[in-house]
Amino acid sequence: MDISDMIHVVIQLDPPTQRNGQSPMRIKRRELFRQSASSITAGGFLHLVSDHLQANPLGNTPPAFRFVHLTDMHVQPELGAVEGFKQCIAAVNKLSPKPDFVITGGDLIMDALAVDKPRLNLQWQLFDDSIKTIEMPVFHTIGNHDVTGWSKQQHISSGDPAYGKAIFSDRYGQGQTYRSFDHRGWHFILLDSIGQAPNSPDYIGWIDDRQKDWLKNDLATTGTLKPIVIVTHIPFLSTWNQVVDSPQKTLAGSSLIGNGFELRKILEPYRVKLILSGHGHVRERIDVNHITHIQSGAVSGMWWKGPVFGDAEAFGLVTCHADSFDYRYETFGWKARKV
Ligand SMILES: [Zn+2]
Structure with missing residues (x-):
């Protein structure tokens, strides 16, 4: 076998670049080519990574990257929430190898729905x-408690x-409440799952x-080849209410994305690998229809009052490979304070 057959080519733009409703698409892909060097024609986006020749002599293991999913922080002055959140961030900063970025999953603060202006601010x-x-780029997803x-x-x-x-849009969404970006061959979509109820302020x-x-x-x-991660605050699917109540439990409109069935049909032709959510403060994984749905528990546990059904305050750590991912639930040692 000629050495040129084993050259690894990485097409990559760093840091992650963002798309929103107004921005044109940008094409960023990280791919492994088993081809001769003379056929590489992608100009400035191509970088030959010669050290990979030694690290992966068979040319079949592209380098992975990691990102963190922090959800349901519910920051407030009470119960040591700020200290707890900073303890969580310190644990994220210490991760090795360092994640490329952090995505928050909504409910950044305890509540904006029903508070006055001083409490909100x-x-x-x-x-x-x-x-x-946090010592890495952060991309924010909106939660219901972030809506005033x-x-x-x-x-x-x-x-x-x-x-x-x-407030969310201006300060944390770069003018949007939903957006997307590409990173090292993967596409990330941050959804705004918070709708306004008909004929109600809720x-x-x-x-x-x-x-x-x-x-x-x-x-x-994005096309049908690129692996996709979707982050939403409110889940598409959840078994939790059936687990803790009854199999016949009818879920409230605030528990799941009400038009999720329609969304499923929109997503189906594409390479959606993972849908991350929060909102329920529980650990849950549902593999269905070639998509993995994961709720990452909550950084705040039970709103800083302790673990939820035995699961400690934690965050999600996702490792993305060429066309698959691994997920870990990482605790950070927080002990809830007495109310
Ligand atoms: Zn929520």
């Missing part, structure tokens, strides 16, 4: 103070500039029509 300030200690005033118990109404998703799990159109376009541009 205080929680966001505490979240900002904590999140800035969408509740019958609202203290902040629709005339206020902080109402709704404005939220429901829902992907609205505008986002659905954006998603269809985003997927079409």
Whole structure:
């Protein structure tokens, strides 16, 4: 076998580049080619990685990367939540090898739905103070508790500039509540799963029509070959209510994405590998229809009151290989304080 047959070629753009509703697609792929060096024509995006020739002489094990999924932090002044979140971040910063980035899964603060302005501002300030200690890029997903005033118990109404998703969008979503980006051959989609209930100020799990159109376009541009990770706060699927209540339990509109069936049909032609969620604060894994759905428990456990059904406060650590992933549930040693 000629040595040129074993050359590894990595097509890669770092750091992760972002797409949103207005941005054109960018093509970034990391692939392994078993071909002669003379046929490499992709210009500036190609870098020959000569050290891989020694690390992977058979040319069949592309280098993996890792990312962290932090969800349901529910940052608040009480119960040592800030200290707990910083302890979690310190554990993330110490991971070796270092993850390439962090994705948050929503419910960044304890609650924006039914609080007054001073309480709202205080929680966001505490979240900002904590999140800035992360030593890697962070991409945020919106949760229901990050939406201001969408509740019958609202203290902040629709005339206020902080109402709704404005704070999340402006500060944490780069002007959007949903977006996508590519990283080392994988495509990441962060959904906004928080819909407004009809004829009510409350939220429901829902992907609205505008986002659905954006998603269809985003997927079409991504194509059917690239592996995809979707992050959503509210899950597409969950067995938890059936486990703790009854198999006949009818779920509330706020528990799951109500139009998930329609979304399933949109996603089906594509290479969706993993859908990460939060919201239920439980550990759960469902493998169905070639997609793995994982709820990553909660950084806050039971809202900083202790473990949830025996599972400690934790985060998800995902390793992405060429066309597969591994998932680990990582605790960070937090002990809940007495209420
Ligand atoms: Zn939630």
